[in-house]
Amino acid sequence: MGQIRELTIQSHERCEFIKLDRELASLVTESGVEEGVCYVYVPHTSAGLTINEGADPTVMQDIGAKLAELVPREGPYRHADSERNADSHIKATLTGSSVVVLIRNGEPVLGTWQSIFFCEFDGPRRRQVLVKITDG
Amino acid sequence: MGQIRELTIQSHERCEFIKLDRELASLVTESGVEEGVCYVYVPHTSAGLTINEGADPTVMQDIGAKLAELVPREGPYRHADSERNADSHIKATLTGSSVVVLIRNGEPVLGTWQSIFFCEFDGPRRRQVLVKITDG
Amino acid sequence: MGQIRELTIQSHERCEFIKLDRELASLVTESGVEEGVCYVYVPHTSAGLTINEGADPTVMQDIGAKLAELVPREGPYRHADSERNADSHIKATLTGSSVVVLIRNGEPVLGTWQSIFFCEFDGPRRRQVLVKITDG
Numbered sequence A, B, C: 001m002g003q004i005r006e007l008t009i010q011s012h013e014r015c016e017f018i019k020l021d022r023e024l025a026s027l028v029t030e031s032g033v034e035e036g037v038c039y040v041y042v043p044h045t046s047a048g049l050t051i052n053e054g055a056d057p058t059v060m061q062d063i064g065a066k067l068a069e070l071v072p073r074e075g076p077y078r079h080a081d082s083e084r085n086a087d088s089h090i091k092a093t094l095t096g097s098s099v100v101v102l103i104r105n106g107e108p109v110l111g112t113w114q115s116i117f118f119c120e121f122d123g124p125r126r127r128q129v130l131v132k133i134t135d136g
Helices: A021-031 A058-070 A086-095 B021-031 B058-070 B086-095 C021-031 C058-070 C086-095
Strands: A005-010 A016-019 A036-041 A047-053 A098-104 A114-120 A126-135 B005-010 B016-019 B036-041 B047-053 B098-104 B114-120 B126-135 C005-010 C016-019 C036-041 C047-053 C098-104 C114-120 C126-135
Touching: A005 A021, A016 A058, A021 A036, A021 A114, A021 A126, A036 C098, A047 A058, A047 A086, A047 A098, A047 B086, A058 A086, A058 B086, A086 A114, A086 C047, A086 C058, A098 B036, A098 B098, A098 C098, A114 A126, B005 B021, B016 B058, B021 B036, B021 B114, B021 B126, B047 B058, B047 B086, B047 B098, B047 C086, B058 B086, B058 C086, B086 B114, B098 C036, B098 C098, B114 B126, C005 C021, C016 C058, C021 C036, C021 C114, C021 C126, C047 C058, C047 C086, C047 C098, C058 C086, C086 C114, C114 C126
Parallel strands: none
Antiparallel strands: A005 A126, A016 A114, A036 A098, A036 A126, A047 A114, B005 B126, B016 B114, B036 B098, B036 B126, B047 B114, C005 C126, C016 C114, C036 C098, C036 C126, C047 C114
């Protein structure tokens, strides 16, 4: 039950928001947990997670554009010389590396407009997302 | 015990920070949990949660002002045409949709100056906050 | 097991990122928990926590520099008169007051490049970090 599951994600853009709702709902169903907590965790340092509007894709586009404006790819970064992805790391800290979703009646509890997004800030890449579901 | 409780919140401003300390402490007491974890979750996409200083109200005013400066209401947003609240969604991602508070001796463990704030970014509205308390 | 442990941290700079990996791994080992969750919580309002790259120190330097650029120490802050640390509080909200780390086979699960950082935004100071480890 408390076992960690891994999702593999293939991003296709440098900055991309990928909805995980369906995969997470499946993992919750498979776990058999009726009341509990679902932890979603990104083991990367240039990607994050966020929960925001999933119905209108312009919302996540605006979030990506604002992050790019506040944290442009080119900057006076020290990390720039090596990998040129300092902006990706900074964005990862601003969004965060995990989200918590509550489980009720065997389903993740999301608000009407909410979706759970993997935030790719340095794609395209193959990525992992860790998911742990606990009962109680 | 692990049952999800719902708080209803009425905001009165477009951007407003509403202290939840008292309500959360009551829910922890009612739960009877002595040692555990309290998950606070906002099922909205234009509101968030944060833990910051509750003693001096100018701190949250400064946070609101800085967020408004970094993410102004008017901008070249794509989501603007429909609801004109793109800024609210962006601020929700910057603050986050949940906070976790530890429980010790039947009480939420908060630092001396800490309060838990519901962050309204698109009020005034009637909002929900979900609270789950687990033992262990 | 679910008991809250406290780490004491002495920061030496006003803005400083202090790696907690070793201390947290020790606490997980001591707890004897094989599969579970580790909650790390900062009971302060001018400090935060983040998970980001620990191998190349320029990454955290860039994060600190970008936060200082977005939220300069001097600003038209209301909280400025009293303590002159409004920026510290704002940065604390942008990073967040807690992180969650999953535990597998008796160890915190971190990605290859990930470290857990205490984010000092108003040092130098003596600080506390609360750690709770749950089984399941």
